[in-house]
Amino acid sequence: MAGMADHLGRPLVAVTGIGIVTSLGAGKAENWTALTSGRSGIRTISRFPIEHLNTRISGMVDFLPSSSRGATALTREMAETAALEAIGQSGHSESEFGGPLFLAAPPVELDWSSRIALQRAKAEGEGMGRLLAAARALNALDMFDTSQFGFIADRLADRFGTRGLPITLSTACASGATAIQLGVEAIRRGECDRALAIGADGSATAEALIRFSLLSALSTQNDAPEKASKPFSRDRDGFVLAEGAAALVLESLESATARGATVLAVLRGCGEHADDFHRTRTKPDGSPAIAAVRAALADAGLGEDGIDYVNAHGTSTPENDRMEHLALSTVFGERMKSIPISSNKSMIGHTLSAAGAVEAAFSVLTMRESVLPPTINHDNPDPAILLDVVPNAKRSADVRAVLSNSFGFGGQNTCLVLAREPV
Amino acid sequence: MPDGNAPMSSSDVVITGIGLVSALGEGVETHRAAFSAPPGRPPLEEAAYAPYTVHPLPAIDWNLQIAKRGDQRQMETWQRLGTYTAGLALDDAGIKADEALCASMDMVVAAGGGERDEAVDLSILAASDGRDDIGVLVNEKLTTELRPTLFLAQLSNLLAGNISIVHKVTGSSRTFMGEEGAGVAAIETAAARIRSGQSTHVLVGGAFQTEHNDMLLGYELGSHLHRGRWKPVWQRQGMEGGGVVTGSGGAFLVLESREHAEKRGARAYARLGAVASDRLRRQGDYAAGLKALAGRAGSTKLAVSGASGAHAATGAEKKALDGLGCAIRAFSTLTGHLKEAQFPFAVALAALAVQDGKAFPPLDPGAEQALDGEVRAVLATAVGYHRSEGMALVERA
Numbered sequence: 001m002a003g004m005a006d007h008l009g010r011p012l013v014a015v016t017g018i019g020i021v022t023s024l025g026a027g028k029a030e031n032w033t034a035l036t037s038g039r040s041g042i043r044t045i046s047r048f049p050i051e052h053l054n055t056r057i058s059g060m061v062d063f064l065p066s067s068s069r070g071a072t073a074l075t076r077e078m079a080e081t082a083a084l085e086a087i088g089q090s091g092h093s094e095s096e097f098g099g100p101l102f103l104a105a106p107p108v109e110l111d112w113s114s115r116i117a118l119q120r121a122k123a124e125g126e127g128m129g130r131l132l133a134a135a136r137a138l139n140a141l142d143m144f145d146t147s148q149f150g151f152i153a154d155r156l157a158d159r160f161g162t163r164g165l166p167i168t169l170s171t172a173c174a175s176g177a178t179a180i181q182l183g184v185e186a187i188r189r190g191e192c193d194r195a196l197a198i199g200a201d202g203s204a205t206a207e208a209l210i211r212f213s214l215l216s217a218l219s220t221q222n223d224a225p226e227k228a229s230k231p232f233s234r235d236r237d238g239f240v241l242a243e244g245a246a247a248l249v250l251e252s253l254e255s256a257t258a259r260g261a262t263v264l265a266v267l268r269g270c271g272e273h274a275d276d277f278h279r280t281r282t283k284p285d286g287s288p289a290i291a292a293v294r295a296a297l298a299d300a301g302l303g304e305d306g307i308d309y310v311n312a313h314g315t316s317t318p319e320n321d322r323m324e325h326l327a328l329s330t331v332f333g334e335r336m337k338s339i340p341i342s343s344n345k346s347m348i349g350h351t352l353s354a355a356g357a358v359e360a361a362f363s364v365l366t367m368r369e370s371v372l373p374p375t376i377n378h379d380n381p382d383p384a385i386l387l388d389v390v391p392n393a394k395r396s397a398d399v400r401a402v403l404s405n406s407f408g409f410g411g412q413n414t415c416l417v418l419a420r421e422p423v
Numbered sequence: 424m425p426d427g428n429a430p431m432s433s434s435d436v437v438i439t440g441i442g443l444v445s446a447l448g449e450g451v452e453t454h455r456a457a458f459s460a461p462p463g464r465p466p467l468e469e470a471a472y473a474p475y476t477v478h479p480l481p482a483i484d485w486n487l488q489i490a491k492r493g494d495q496r497q498m499e500t501w502q503r504l505g506t507y508t509a510g511l512a513l514d515d516a517g518i519k520a521d522e523a524l525c526a527s528m529d530m531v532v533a534a535g536g537g538e539r540d541e542a543v544d545l546s547i548l549a550a551s552d553g554r555d556d557i558g559v560l561v562n563e564k565l566t567t568e569l570r571p572t573l574f575l576a577q578l579s580n581l582l583a584g585n586i587s588i589v590h591k592v593t594g595s596s597r598t599f600m601g602e603e604g605a606g607v608a609a610i611e612t613a614a615a616r617i618r619s620g621q622s623t624h625v626l627v628g629g630a631f632q633t634e635h636n637d638m639l640l641g642y643e644l645g646s647h648l649h650r651g652r653w654k655p656v657w658q659r660q661g662m663e664g665g666g667v668v669t670g671s672g673g674a675f676l677v678l679e680s681r682e683h684a685e686k687r688g689a690r691a692y693a694r695l696g697a698v699a700s701d702r703l704r705r706q707g708d709y710a711a712g713l714k715a716l717a718g719r720a721g722s723t724k725l726a727v728s729g730a731s732g733a734h735a736a737t738g739a740e741k742k743a744l745d746g747l748g749c750a751i752r753a754f755s756t757l758t759g760h761l762k763e764a765q766f767p768f769a770v771a772l773a774a775l776a777v778q779d780g781k782a783f784p785p786l787d788p789g790a791e792q793a794l795d796g797e798v799r800a801v802l803a804t805a806v807g808y809h810r811s812e813g814m815a816l817v818e819r820a
Contacts, residue, residue, distance in 0.1 A: 049558040052566050107579040107600060109537045110640065112547075112561050119548045127545050128636035132475075135643040144644035149535070149579075150601030154702060154810055165700040165811055167608045168601045170534070170580045178597060182612070189619040206562055214571035274530070274596040276587040279497060279575050288593070409575065410584025412596060 003422060004254040006268070007301030010188040012422055013267040014256040017092070017249035018361040019085030021078045022348045023059040023242055027085060032365050035373045036394040040226035040347050042240050048206045055218040057225040058204050059242030059349030066202070071108045072146040074202030078245035078354075079103065079156055083198055086247035087160060091261055092194065094160065099194035099251075101162035102182040103153040104175030106203040106353045114143045152200075162196055172408030173313075175199055176246065176356025177416055181270040183250040193255035199357025200245035209241055215280065217317060229350075230377035231314035231343035232321050232389050239315040242349025246357040248364075253422055265364040268401070268417045269300025275411030282323045282407070289327035289413050293403065296415035297331075302401060304332050307339060307417070309372060309397065311363045311404040312389075314343025315350050324405060325385045340397065342375040342390040356406040360416055363402040367420040372397050429696065429818065433682035436614045437691035437820055440516025440677030441771045442508040442628070445758040446478035446670055449508075451515060455775050457757065458783040465757040467653055468634070474650040474663075475643075477633050478670030478759030483507060488514075489589050498576050498585055499538040505582040505630035506589050508673035512626065513590055516677035517689060524687075525591040529622045531613050532586070533605035533629035533763040534598045536579035539637050543568045582630070592626055603729065603805045604700070605629065606766035607813025611698040613678050623683040628675030629763035642667055647733050647808050655756040656732045657741065657790035666732035667808050670759020674768035693774035696800070696816035697721055703812055705735065713743035713812065717802060721816035725782050725794055726802040727773040728753045729765040733808035740806045741790075749802065750794035752776075756786045766805035766813050773801035773817035780819075 006012050020027065023041025024034035034041070041059045047068060050056040061067060066077040087094050115131065117140075123133035135143075145151045153166035171178040176199025183195035212218050219238040221228040229240045256263050273295060275288035282289060297304065313324055329336045344362050351358050366372060371394050378391035401419040406412075443450060446466040447457040468479040485503055488510030489495050495503060513519035518528070547564045554560055575581050580598040587593050599605040599612075609627050616622035632638065642648050642665075650664035659666040684691055699719035703712040717726075726744050730737040730753040737753075744751050754772055755761075761768055776782060781798050785791035800818045805811075 049556065049562060051559045052562040054566075105600070107534075107536045109539065110637070110644075112557065115544065115548065116551055116557055119551060128541060128640075131548075132636065132640060132643055135640055136646065138644075139646055140644060147641045147644055148602060148809065150604050150807075150810055153601065157702060165604055165608055165611075165702050165813070167599055167612070168605070170598045170600055171583075171596065172578075172580050175580075182597070185616070185621060189615055189621070191615065206558060207565060210562070210565045210569065211574040213566070214569060215574065272595045274583075274587045274593040276591050276593050279581060279584055279588070408580070409578070410580045410596070411587045411593070412580065412584070 012253040013184045013187050014251050014253045014263045015248050015265045015267060015364055016251045016256050016261045016263060017086035017090030018264065018364055019082035019247040020358060020361050021061060021082050022244035022358060023061055024348060026081055028365060035344065035347055036371055038374050038376045038393060040376065042225045042228055042349055044225055053209060054213050054220050055209055056222045057228055057240060059240055060204050061243040070111050070146065071203040071205055075105055075200045076152045076155060078202055079152060079198045079200035080159060082245040082247040083160060083196060086249045090249035092249065096161040097196055098163055099192045099196060100164055100186055101153060101157055101166035102179040102195060102197045103156065103166060103168045104179040104199040104353045104357060105152055105168055106201050107170055108203055110147050170353065171412040172410050173352055174356055174406035174408040174412040174414040175353040176358060177406040177414040179357060180248060180360055180416060181414060184267050184270055187250060187252050194249065194251040196247065197250055197357065198247040199354035201351050201353040202243045204241050204243050212241060227377050229316045229346050231316040231346050231375055232382055232385050232387060233378055234380045234382040236316045236318060236321060238317050240349035242351045244348060244351035244354045244358050246354060246361040248357065248361060265367055266419045266422050268419045269296045271295025271299055271415045273413050275413060280409050281319060286323050286326040286330060289323060289407060290330050292413035292415045293327055293331045296417045300417035302417060307401050307403045308399045309366060309402050310339060310341035311359050311402055312341050312343040313405040313407045314345050316345060320407060321385065325387060337386050338388060340372050340388045340390050342373055344373060346376045359404050360418065363404045363418050367399045367402060370396055370398055434618050435681040436617045436678050436695040437681050437684050438676055438693050438695055438774045439679050439684050439689040439691050440512040441692060441774065442511030442515060442675040443771055444504060444508045445672035446481055447757060448481050450511060458772065461757060461784060461786050472639060475639055475648050476653045476668055479634060480671040494589050497572060501538050501630060501632040502576060502582045502585050504632050504673050506585045508630055509586045509626060509628065509675045510590055512675035512677050518677060522591060527594045528592045529595045529616065529625045530583055530586060530592050531609040531625060531627045532583040532598045533609040534579040534582050534600055535631060535763050536577055537637055538577040538635050540569060540573055541636060602762055603765045603807040604811030605763045607700045607805055607811060610766060610770060611700050614695055614698050617678055617680050624677065624679040626675060626677055628767040630673030631671065631762040631764050633669040633671045645809055649732055655787035656730050656737060656753040657787050659732045660734055660738060666734045666737060668732060668759050670761055672758055672761045672764060674764045674771050676767055676771060691820035693777040694818045694820050696818045698815040700813045702810060709739040710742035713740055713806065714746055716812055716814050717743060717747055720802060720814040722747055723800040723802050724750060725798050726751045726804055727769050727776065729769040729805035731755060731760040731808040736806045736808055750782060750792040752783050752786055752791060769803035769805055770815055770817060773803040776801050777817050777819055
């Protein structure tokens with residue numbers, strides 16, 4: 001069918017449904033209102049004790065029934081909530097979705113409440129042997145479920161009737177973008193005409209917070225939580241750990257058009273490049289991130305002038321924001337000073353495995369609503385970063401195409417290009 | 424297209440590199456020799472994790488694949504094992520020293536993770552008796568006792584990250600999670616990428632390091648581990664425990680399009696045919712579901728089975744493959760269950776059998792049939808101990 005293929009003759013991939021859960025609320029309407037009002041979802045932590053912690057703030061999702069039931073339960077509920085919204089919007093069946101599932105989820109280990117429960121089961125043996133003996137005796141299948149990385153996707157596959165073996169993936173902070181990329185690639189290969197891509201992360205536990213703290217990755221500006229995440233500011237001091245989920249229904253444009261679905265956006269391109277420099281730091285010349293941005297543009301068939309807005313990775317760590325600026329100004333040159341770029345993380349924090357999906361969903365809304373969400377807390381710009389970060393207040397703008405960046409530990413760099421119209 | 428008679432095509436997926444580590448040792452030829460003359464009793468560790476038996480890691484000189492001590496220190500054993508095994512596969516494919524080929528190479532890793540600091544965990548558990556403020560205790564202990572670099576050294580996607588750093592594989596990097604299914608999806612995705620032209624060459628595989636109590640806990644919370652005296656995979660039904668004996672090891676493959684392999688003059692062990700995966704309902708006639716899955720991959724006379732020993736899953740797989748008239752070789756009898764690496768390991772061994780053109784002798788002569796004559800295609804299987812199934816047909820190159 002004419003107009004259904006991209007510049008390389010591959011099926012164009014439409015977005016026909018999105019769903020979002022963040023600390024700002026459940027659902028895209030609530031989230032978009034808060035995000036464009038510049039409201040922060042970052043709070044002082046109330047879910048667990050904060051004694052001894054250097055960082056005592058987070059962007060948690062504390063309003064769901066599973067919010068206090070552990071990382072696996074919350075990740076699952078957020079994923080399900082977001083997927084239900086996305087599938088509902090797409091018009092596909094909520095129980096027989098019929099396409100594959102790609103889930104970006106955190107690698108979660110058996111949590112402390114389970115470990116303590118095993119310890120207190122009074123089994124025989126010493127040390128870890130006692131826990132194993134308790135495991136034998138208890139036959140605690142709910143605990144077992146939380147120890148299996150394939151569990152959440154399996155339940156989501158049951159719930160939504162997705163097709164085949166679901167894929168659970170982790171590319172650290174790029175995971176959400178990778179889930180989308182896998183869906184796009186499957187549709188382009190002709191394996192399916194639709195796919196469900198979800199990024200979900202409910203793993204803001206005390207242990208996760210401590211692990212990131214020990215890497216000096218987190219902001220310690222605890223006194224005014226809503227001010228702590230300040231991407232591209234001179235006094236940025238780390239990211240704010242957060243929870244959230246987003247789901248996107250991806251569909252061949254041909255299939256979406258044939259069934260008369262509303263096309264929310266087109267997923268034009270995905271680009272990726274791994275970094276071989278260091279486990280947490282990027283190559284000083286920024287070449288892997290540069291290569292990922294260029295690969296996404298090339299995959300989308302767009303030149304540097306094709307991007308109207310950048311949804312930044314913008315974590316608010318000293319390293320990321322500097323490198324992201326370097327990468328973008330290398331690719332876009334002088335024009336980068338005038339391409340608006342903002343960081344959703346200034347309000348919702350860093351939703352880790354979910355971030356790439358959450359930010360892709362917000363990118364879709366940005367184009368459809370012709371409104372750029374702001375980068376809040378931009379009171380003290382970093383003089384070395386010459387970017388139009390849409391400081392502090394939203395702005396109206398006609399946006400035809402967005403570049404959404406995701407960069408993660410382990411050298412993961414994944415960029416997406418989303419467009420408002422098919423061509 | 425049964426028994427390796429499918430026509431050749433330039434977008435065929437061929438296996439040009441294999442890296443293997445198990446309790447049997449390391450490398451292709453060590454494993455070929457061990458499976459050609461199977462020991463009656465493989466190397467076992469029976470004391471350290473009693474009442475469980477594990478197949479332990481062999482002696483490894485990490486320097487051979489991970490030159491920098493600094494890199495070795497940044498990884499716990501699982502990541503080191505995976506990075507090492509990946510290096511073996513790259514070496515075997517003749518790619519390791521070729522910077523350009525590594526830089527353009529895609530990678531899909533099937534990963535676990537979670538090698539926690541047992542000493543810290545135990546100190547928290549010991550101090551927890553009689554305390555109500557567990558959250559405060561956890562904060563206090565973890566903030567002071569946790570090694571800062573441990574997080575990354577055991578994090579799932581950092582196996583791929585370390586492969587990028589150590590071996591310079593940087594085309595793309597995806598990490599799949601989810602037990603055996605992760606290994607199945609990794610190979611299925613890698614093959615689909617090559618067939619469609621999205622990739623020319625892909626590094627794919629996984630590793631599992633079982634000698635850590637949390638790794639055993641992951642099985643035993645679901646009552647899956649075999650207890651008591653070690654037995655081959657097929658002889659654990661009705662015995663104490665759930666039937667799974669785990670092992671430490673890894674398997675990585677270099678998959679390439681035939682065209683790409685031929686252009687650089689690489690030798691191919693075998694061609695990877697259809698890969699079929701699913702999440703079958705295990706109630707009802709599970710064996711029938713497995714039989715249908717095997718039909719999707721392609722029927723043949725020999726199966727290299729990743730059967731774990733888990734009573735229900737392994738029983739159903741035996742019934743399904745017997746029903747197809749397939750001779751079976753359940754390699755876990757010699758290696759233990761390698762979790763995420765199980766399917767890559769099965770595919771690798773199947774490739775060796777295809778290359779040899781004959782079946783390995785039975786690993787458990789009471790349960791596995793002898794098979795004479797030429798073998799042109801082998802079914803590789805991984806039926807999850809709890810969920811997910813994968814099968815692939817490995818054919819003559």
